[in-house]
Amino acid sequence: MALKLPIFMDYHSTTPVDPRVLETMLPYFTTHFGNAASRNHAFGWTAEKVVDDAREQVGQLIGASGKEIVFTSGATESNNLALKGAAHFYKDRGNHIITTQIEHKAVLDTCKRLELEGFEVTYLPVESDGRLRPELLAQAMTDRTILVSVMLANNEIGTIQPLKEIGQIVKARGALLHTDAVQGVGKIPFDVNDVQADLVSLTAHKLYGPKGVGALYVRRKPRIRLEAQMDGGGHERGLRSGTLNVPGIVGFGKACEIAKQEMAQESERIARQRDRLESALMQALPHVFRNGSVQHRLPGNANLSFAYVEGEGLLMALKDVAVSSGSACTSASLEPSYVLRALGIGEELAHTSIRFGLGRFTTDEEVDFVIKLTVDKVSRLREMSPLWEMVQEGVDLKSIEWTAAH
Amino acid sequence: MAYSNKVIDHYENPRNVGSFDKNDPDVGTGLVGAPACGDVMKLQLKIGDDGVIQDARFKTFGCGSAIASSSLVTEWVKGMSIEDAEKIQNSSIADELNLPPVKIHCSVLAEDAIKAAIADYRRKKGPASETEKAS
Numbered sequence: 404m405a406l407k408l409p410i411f412m413d414y415h416s417t418t419p420v421d422p423r424v425l426e427t428m429l430p431y432f433t434t435h436f437g438n439a440a441s442r443n444h445a446f447g448w449t450a451e452k453v454v455d456d457a458r459e460q461v462g463q464l465i466g467a468s469g470k471e472i473v474f475t476s477g478a479t480e481s482n483n484l485a486l487k488g489a490a491h492f493y494k495d496r497g498n499h500i501i502t503t504q505i506e507h508k509a510v511l512d513t514c515k516r517l518e519l520e521g522f523e524v525t526y527l528p529v530e531s532d533g534r535l536r537p538e539l540l541a542q543a544m545t546d547r548t549i550l551v552s553v554m555l556a557n558n559e560i561g562t563i564q565p566l567k568e569i570g571q572i573v574k575a576r577g578a579l580l581h582t583d584a585v586q587g588v589g590k591i592p593f594d595v596n597d598v599q600a601d602l603v604s605l606t607a608h609k610l611y612g613p614k615g616v617g618a619l620y621v622r623r624k625p626r627i628r629l630e631a632q633m634d635g636g637g638h639e640r641g642l643r644s645g646t647l648n649v650p651g652i653v654g655f656g657k658a659c660e661i662a663k664q665e666m667a668q669e670s671e672r673i674a675r676q677r678d679r680l681e682s683a684l685m686q687a688l689p690h691v692f693r694n695g696s697v698q699h700r701l702p703g704n705a706n707l708s709f710a711y712v713e714g715e716g717l718l719m720a721l722k723d724v725a726v727s728s729g730s731a732c733t734s735a736s737l738e739p740s741y742v743l744r745a746l747g748i749g750e751e752l753a754h755t756s757i758r759f760g761l762g763r764f765t766t767d768e769e770v771d772f773v774i775k776l777t778v779d780k781v782s783r784l785r786e787m788s789p790l791w792e793m794v795q796e797g798v799d800l801k802s803i804e805w806t807a808a809h
Numbered sequence: 810m811a812y813s814n815k816v817i818d819h820y821e822n823p824r825n826v827g828s829f830d831k832n833d834p835d836v837g838t839g840l841v842g843a844p845a846c847g848d849v850m851k852l853q854l855k856i857g858d859d860g861v862i863q864d865a866r867f868k869t870f871g872c873g874s875a876i877a878s879s880s881l882v883t884e885w886v887k888g889m890s891i892e893d894a895e896k897i898q899n900s901s902i903a904d905e906l907n908l909p910p911v912k913i914h915c916s917v918l919a920e921d922a923i924k925a926a927i928a929d930y931r932r933k934k935g936p937a938s939e940t941e942k943a944s
Contacts, residue, residue: 713847715872719812719820730847730872739847751844787826787876789851789868790844805843806921 410769413725414703414762415558415586420654421611421763427657428613431650439647440638450649457656464659465584465603466594467620473639474652477617478585479509480632481604482552484619484643485581486513488629489550489602490522493579497547501525503535503564504745506554510583514552523547531747532696533562537572544576551580555587559729559742559758560695561704563587570599579627585609585617589662590670590701595620601627607651611763612658616651619643673761674702676770680759681705683774688781690794694729694743694756703761708752711791712784717757720780724773729756751800812873813907819877824884827866829853837930839922848875848915852922854886854894856930862886862894867922874912878902878919891927 411419431453439454441447458469475481490500502514504526514524525543529535535553544551551573556563566582573580581602587593588603589610595603603620607613621627621642635644685691690710706729709717714730729740730753739753748756759773785791790800812820828851829836836855842848848871855864865883869876881902886894902908902916 711870713871713875715847716820716870716876719873749845750847754844754847787823787868788870789840789849790870792828792851792868800844803840805845805849806841806925 406768406772408723410724410773412759412761412765412769412773413727414760414765415561415609415758416727416760417608417614418611418762419764420608420613421658421661423661424612424654424657428650428654431653435649437649439649440636450647453656454647454649454652457652457659460656460660460663461605461618462620464593464663465588465605465620466596467603468623471595471620471623473619473621473642474647474655475617475619475643476615476648477608478507478583478604478606479617480643481606481617481619482507482509482581482583483513484629484632485602485604486510486517486550486552487632488642489579489581489627490517490520491630492628493549494522497545497549499523499525499545499547500550500552501527501540501543501548502552503527503529503554505529505533505557505559505562505742506552507558507583507585510552510554529562529745532699533557533560533694533742533746534696534699535564535569537565537568540569541572544572544578546576548576548578551578553580553582555582555584555593556591556701557695557742558586559740560706560746561586561701562695563591563699563701565699566598566600574599586701589659589666590703592666595622602629607655607658610658610662612655613651616648616655618655669763670702673763673765676765676767677703677705677759677761680761680770680774681707684777687774687778692752694746694748703765705759705761706756707759708748708756709781710752710755711788711794712755712781714755714757716784717755717780720784721757721773721776724776726760727758729758730754815881815906816873816877816908819880819906820873823867823876823880825864825866825880826868828868829855829864829866834933835930837926837928837933839925839927839929841921841925842871842875842918844870847871848918850875850879850918850922852879852882852919852926854891854923854926854930856891860890860892862889862891871915871918872912874906874908874915875918877906878908878915879922881905882919882923886923891930894923895927897923 437446437450439450458472462469579601583604601622606617692708694706714728743753867879869879899916899920
């Protein structure tokens with residue numbers, strides 16, 4: 404079978420909607436289009452029922468009750484609601500929040516906002532493998548700490564955090580634990596009670612559901628309170644006003660159901676493909692480095708630095724493959740990835756990183772194609788690289804006085 | 810980001826990739842940029858006794874726009890006197906390649922590379938006393 408190009412290998416950014424999910428959604432656009440808040444007729448009752456069914460499906464994937472699921476527009480909103488909502492509600496208990504330096508911007512920028520409001524935020528560093536050392540968290544906790552937010556798995560390096568140990572530390576001090584779980588849920592086992600999470604952000608489009616729908620898990624026992632961030636009709640137990648996106652929610656529920664059934668088998672296959680990709684590239688090419696924990700990472704993630712080849716230049720050469728780079732050049736800021744920098748990776752190596760994200764629809768043929776293409780293009784670009792030439796001549800690049808500061 | 814067709818052309822078919830012997834007295838070498846910034850260009854010019862650039866080579870670590878900017882200037886400078894080559898402005902490079910604002914620094918680097926290569930050549934050709942001072 405001929406390969407269809409370009410190949411999508413950027414499953415951390417988003418995923419296609421599973422055809423089974425789409426099929427489940429379709430009737431709720433046209434036939435069963437009722438407003439879930441319409442309590443006085445059949446259209447509304449149908450919508451309310453399927454939303455509650457989806458609530459159960461989402462809850463079951465993370466070991467929660469459907470009653471603990473609040474639907475949102477996506478993980479950015481869930482993170483905002485969790486952090487601002489909890490900080491505002493519990494501000495009489497304290498004003499200290501702890502998070503890590505490698506969180507998603509939806510968490511980091513929300514924390515920055517809370518700092519402007521007078522909250523104190525500690526941004527904990529991570530180890531060189533991307534993991535938070537639990538003792539560091541224990542040391543940072545004070546009597547004023549009301550909330551700790553640590554992601555389940557990182558979107559760039561796929562590193563999985565020791566959330567169970569983190570939960571124990573947080574609970575011992577009586578603070579709340581929030582986790583941005585969008586990259587991990589549906590890929591690795593996750594249970595809200597196992598890690599003692601109080602608030603969990605989820606999004607449908609990272610697990611083969613539609614874009615524009617997410618959820619926040621809000622623990623009921625003991626009951627966690629939040630200040631709503633949106634005023635209106637009091638939907639979602641008053642936590643999130645706004646007419647529910649019924650088709651999206653139905654799709655989210657179905658996507659969670661499929662993930663629960665197929666995750667174990669699927670993750671094993673994806674990890675095997677990822678390992679093959681990674682080992683083939685590292686065998687064929689010298690000076691390739693893995694970023695993030697090798698042991699504790701998402702099955703579909705391979706974040707590699709191809710030394711002496713700039714990441715964006717390489718992306719351009721890999722135009723038949725959709726991947727992403729930690730290079731500065733792919734962002735407007737001209738700064739390389741803050742996640743890689745937090746791992747202590749030098750800027751020169753951060754500029755050469757490529758993130759491969761494998762997923763449900765990745766085929767062995769695609770992996771073969773990507774291996775061959777990447778080896779060819781990295782070799783070609785190294786032949787054009789003055790740095791590669793200098794290294795071959797035995798020049799220590801650190802001994803050069805480079806002309807530009809940036 | 811979408812690249813202009815000219816950038817893609819130079820990126821996919823780069824002109825004059827390679828190296829001259831940097832110890833050749835007729836070769837001026839310019840090395841500009843820094844690995845930590847994600848751009849390094851090496852431009853080499855082979856210059857005749859009449860001060861005309863006979864040939865040029867480059868190697869670049871960088872994005873497509875950086876590679877295209879260096880490839881373009883190797884084409885431009887061939888046959889130019891070093892005085893004319895020195896007058897090449899980054900804005901002409903950026904205009905020719907339709908570089909977007911975030912890529913202007915690539916054209917600046919290419920202009921700097923020409924100047925650095927010429928300066929290196931002059932250092933080599935200059936009076937012995939000056940060479941000693943420079944080294």
